[in-house]
Amino acid sequence: MLAAASGARAATARARSWAAAFVAGGLRADASWGRSRAGLGRWFGATAAALADFDGVPPGVKKLLSEYESVPLERTRNFSIIAHVDHGKSTLADRMLELVGNIYKPGEAPGAAPPGSTKAAMAAAKAAESVANEQVLDSLKVERERGITVKAQTASLLYVPSGGDPDKPYLLNLIDTPGHVDFAYEVSRSLAACQGALLLVDCTQGVQAQTVANLSTARKSGLEIIPALTKIDLPNADPEPALEQIESVLRLPTDDVPWTSGKTGDGVTDALDAVVRRLGMPKGRPDAPTRALLFDSWYDEFRGVICVLQVVDGVLEKGDRVQTSHGDSQYVISELGLLTPGRHPVRRILAGQVGYVVTGMRDPREARVGDTVVVVQGAGATPAGEPPVGPLPGFEPSKPMVFASIFPVDTSDFDGLRVAVEKLALTDSSVTLVKENSSSLGFGFRCGFLGLLHMDVFHQRLADEFDMPVIATAPMVPYRIELEAGHSMPAGAAGTEAATPDEDGLITVERPDDFPDPNIIRRTFEPMVKASVIAPSEAYSSIMSLMQTHRGRSDEISYLDDGRVLMKYIMPWQEVVTNFFDKLKSATAGYATFDYEPAGYEASNVVKIDMLLNGAPVDSLSFVAHRSSAEVQGRRVAQRLRAVIRRQQFEVVIQAAFGKKIFARERIPPYRKDVLSRSGKTVGGGDLTRKRKLLEKQKKGKARMRSVGNVQLSQEAFHAVLSRGE
């Protein structure tokens, strides 16, 4: 799973830097005291008072920590927010946290400057506030940069519903979920810990492909669904058609739909009231032996694995000795607490509640998501003489959907890459890693990802967090192959598991070079997806022809009442992986939304195409394609390689081959670049410094390339393979 620096840890760090920014802001402002206007003096007085009381814990969190134990199960609600990407989940969740005081509202953080303050004071206060507030639930660096949530996050809050008794608050456990299709697995895990979900529909965009997919996942989990409109503040908000689609496409009643805005905070109480009113309480038995559902985990460099759990039955306490249902090791809980989303230690977590647990566990693979944690020794242990409690219904582990290899840019830096990927994999247990030895690029890792965005995010995090740029090969989907009787996978295939037949007698191939000789293949099966596209009806015929080119089979077509069409297709996953979404966007002027779900395997006539440089096959450039388009794709790759491979001092011949048959050939003529000469004139014999500089510069340029045989390849060469479908 894509976790990382975890939300909670980042949130804590943010809280610290917030306090630091605030204090620094105060000092900077102090220096300009003499120049300040009259109002500023009053502000500093108030600021000093606020600072004296300020312990970094917002008031809502203080209340939660002091009262959560007295909230009975009947007043507990666990819910998720689900929606199409960018429909406003994180923003709405942030407003909910502000409303109950778990985080500060803009202008309300202690020390925030009043209007009319000096520039320095305003800037300091603004910095402090933005640290405190900006998208608190999207904390990973990549999440902020790309504006997407890749990691589900949890926050507990106390809420008094409208007209409710202030002495009887509800404990709401809110689980923010990723919206992107790659992270659907995170969504399903989060949902397992909830009784209901707020399904957001952006009322400027209406129902989209992923709204449909998320609803189907939530329904499969048996959740109560509360549809809600978002972004009602926008000038182009059009709630009526969105409501009609909620009724006609999602088949949900619309008589009680909160209208919300994450920008202005409108309707946030309506949404929370609906959660309290319409969702059931968690099904748990406070007096039974403890069973807790592990639904998320992340790795903290200092504390080890941190697990997020929902205590279903019983109680979890600090000092308990615990064990997971599927593991043998036992651990002692050294800390447990609530997430707000910052981490706050408490003494115990009761039935129905959600929190984090630290045990000193070092290997994230031991924290299997979906596993049940039971108490072996402690208040929640099974009484002596009684049979141990069974596990809660778990859920399936995620399976990689695409594979791509990564190699260090500098061959001598494999150890650096190994350390970086292993550390990153600790925080992202859904990525799989197998060491591989490529004949062209040397040692690297075959990585399995949940999808293309997951892959991109992994590469970006390697660069961001470990300063480790990599050469990455084009992604490939896992094919399953039935070999002719009496044959087995040739030795040397990456990953022994990949080479071992499964219970159906099929082997899974995850990299083109492991594709066996066509003569020993009886049948090949490729993974399929059920794709949903929602687009303006005018784009119907261009989508249809795009789908045909990509071997899509129409499954269902329905027209929405706002002039859009919902088209469902069964198509090969490999077709989606090779830049399909970009083409769909350009075919529909960016208006289409797209989602898919796995749809099993189908027999297919796919072949491996080899790319050769100066007569030698280059394993990292080879690819698998459907027989019908394999040669066209091979030709395209050869042409693109000709365009991106720099001229060398010798001729480079690029060829594409299927088996022994070479069907495409491109040539790059030699070019002798003498960096020491300008316009044919050699740099003067005496100018040694300049000569050295030029040679240094040339060396640096080369450092971002990899030599394959005697040809220099850059990352663009591997992109040529990725974009072969265009």
Ligand SMILES: Nc1nc2c(ncn2[C@@H]2O[C@H](COP(=O)(O)OP(=O)(O)OP(=O)(O)O)[C@@H](O)[C@H]2O)c(=O)[nH]1
């Ligand atoms: N005007 C307006 N903008 C909003 C509102 N809610 C969200 N936005 C903006 O819409 C964009 C997406 O919002 P997010 O909250 O990140 O959406 P999300 O659904 O969490 O996105 P993912 O997690 O990536 O799926 C951001 O630029 C927000 O500032 C709203 O109610 N009104």
